[in-house]
Amino acid sequence: MLQIPLMPPPDLPLWISRMLPTHNMRYCxxxxxxxxxxxxxxxxxxxxxxxxxxxxxGILYRRIMEQLEDKTARCIAPDLIGLGFSSKPAKMTAHxxxxxxxxxxxxxxRLNLESLIFVGQDWGGPIGLRALADRPHLLKGLVMLNTAxxxxxxxxxxxxxxxxxxxxxxxxxxxxxxGFPQNMLHRAQGNPVxxxxxxxxxxxxxxxxxxxxxxxxxxxxxxxxSLVHPSVDGLKKCQALVESFAGPAEIVWGDKDPIxxxxxxxxxxxxxxxxxxxxxxxxxxxxxxxxxxxxxxxKVVSSVNx
Numbered sequence: 284m285l286q287i288p289l290m291p292p293p294d295l296p297l298w299i300s301r302m303l304p305t306h307n308m309r310y311c312x313x314x315x316x317x318x319x320x321x322x323x324x325x326x327x328x329x330x331x332x333x334x335x336x337x338x339x340x341g342i343l344y345r346r347i348m349e350q351l352e353d354k355t356a357r358c359i360a361p362d363l364i365g366l367g368f369s370s371k372p373a374k375m376t377a378h379x380x381x382x383x384x385x386x387x388x389x390x391x392x393r394l395n396l397e398s399l400i401f402v403g404q405d406w407g408g409p410i411g412l413r414a415l416a417d418r419p420h421l422l423k424g425l426v427m428l429n430t431a432x433x434x435x436x437x438x439x440x441x442x443x444x445x446x447x448x449x450x451x452x453x454x455x456x457x458x459x460x461x462g463f464p465q466n467m468l469h470r471a472q473g474n475p476v477x478x479x480x481x482x483x484x485x486x487x488x489x490x491x492x493x494x495x496x497x498x499x500x501x502x503x504x505x506x507x508x509s510l511v512h513p514s515v516d517g518l519k520k521c522q523a524l525v526e527s528f529a530g531p532a533e534i535v536w537g538d539k540d541p542i543x544x545x546x547x548x549x550x551x552x553x554x555x556x557x558x559x560x561x562x563x564x565x566x567x568x569x570x571x572x573x574x575x576x577x578x579x580x581x582k583v584v585s586s587v588n589x
Contacts, residue, residue: 292321293368299485304348314364314389321368322361322390325349329584330396331356334387336405336430338465338499339486339567340367343404346573347580356400356584361390363410365498367489378501380517384413391418400424400583402576404569405543406502408432409514412521419524424583425532425554428576429543429566432550433522434507434515441508444542448503458500465490465499472565473539482570525553531586532557533579535572537564558582 292309303309304325311319323341325348333344341360348358362369364386365378372378387410391399399421403411408430415422444464448454457463465487469475478486490496507514534557536547543566551559560579564571 290319295368296488298481299342299488302342302481302485303345304352306352307348311369312390312393314386314393318364318370318372318386320361320364320370320386320390322359323348324360325358326352326354326356328354328356329587330394330399331358331402331580331584332391332399332411333358333360333402334404334407334411335360335363335366335569336407337502338366338490339405339468340369340489342367342485343567343569344402347402347569347577350573350577351580355581359394359399361387362489363387363407363498365501371495371498373494373497375497375501375504378498378505380409380413380505380514383410384417384517387411388414388417391415391421396421398423398587400426400580400587402426402428402580403430404428405430405566406505409518409521412524413517416520416524419527422524422528422530423587424530425525425528425557426576426579426583427532427534427550427554427557428568429537429540430550431518431543431546432525432553434510434518436549437510441506442542445503445506445508448500448506449508454500458503459493459496462487462490462496463499465496468567471541472567472571473537473563474565474571477565477570478567522553528554531583533560533583534558535560535562535568535576535579537562537566537568537571539563540566540568542566 290311
C-alpha cells in the first residue's frame with residue numbers, strides 16, 4: 284500500500300481514459316519543490332517500474348499492464364518530467380540526465396518500495412538505471428527494451444535525428460513549432476499502423492502547446508554527441524550498475540528500430556546472461572509486441588520470487 288500523501292491526478296479526456304487499463308489508479312507525487320510526477324498504476328504483486336522515453340508517456344505501457352492485471356505485478360508507469368501529464372519545466376536546461384534521475388529517485392523514495400523490477404525503453408532505460416545506481420538495493424530484476432545503458436564508444440557517430448536536434452533555430456522551429464517527433468512516431472515503427480488514430484493522438488495531446496513541448500528537443504539534446512557531453516558521466520554509472528547486476532534479466536528488442544536498433548549488441552554484451560527475444564518491431568515496441576514484453580516481465584517476476 285502507498286504510504287505517502289497523494290495529489291489528485293489531472294483530468295484526462297474521456298477518449299484517453301478509455302485507453303488505460305480497466306483497473307488503473309492514477310495519482311501525482313511531488314518530486315521536488317517545483318515538479319509533480321503523474322503516475323499510472325495497475326495490478327497487484329511484485330513492484331515493476333516501467334519507464335518510457337522521448338516523447339511518450341506512461342500510456343506506452345498500457346498493453347503490457349493489461350496483460351499483467353492479475354496478481355503477477357504491481358505495474359508503476361510514471362510520466363517523465365516534461366512529458367505526459369507530469370510537470371513541464373519552462374527551461375530546456377532543466378532536462379539533464381542527473382535531474383531526471385533525481386526526479387525518478389524522489390518518486391521511488393516516496394513510494395517506500397523495498398525492491399523492484401525495472402523495465403526501461405529509450406531514455407527511460409538510463410534515467411531509471413541512473414536513479415537505481417544510487418539505490419542498488421532496490422533492483423532485483425531487469426527487462427531492457429530498445430535503450431542505451433552505457434556511454435558511447437570512442438569514435439561513435441550520432442544519428443541523423445540527434446545531429447538535427449542540435450541545429451540552431453531550425454531544430455527549435457521543427458521540434459516545438461511542428462510537434463516533432465511526436466507527430467511522426469509511426470515512422471519509427473516496424474508496423475506504422477501500430478501508432479495511428481487515437482494512439483497517435485494520445486502521444487501528441489500532452490505536447491500540443493508550445494509552452495508544454497520543450498522536453499522532446501531537450502531530451503534529444505541530452506543524447507551524447509561527444510565523449511565530454513554532460514550525460515556521459517551518468518551513463519558510466521548506468522553501465523557500472525548493469526555490469527555488477529547478478530539478478531534475472533531479459534532483453535526484448537525491436538530489430539526495425541531506426542533510432543536504437545543498432546545498439547543491440549552493446550546492450551547484450553553488458554547483459555550476457557539475459558534471455559533475448561528479438562522481434563520485427565520498431566522503436567516503440569510496446570505498441571507492437573506487448574505480449575513478448577509481458578512474458579519477459581512474468582519470467583523475471585517468477586525468477587525473483589523463487
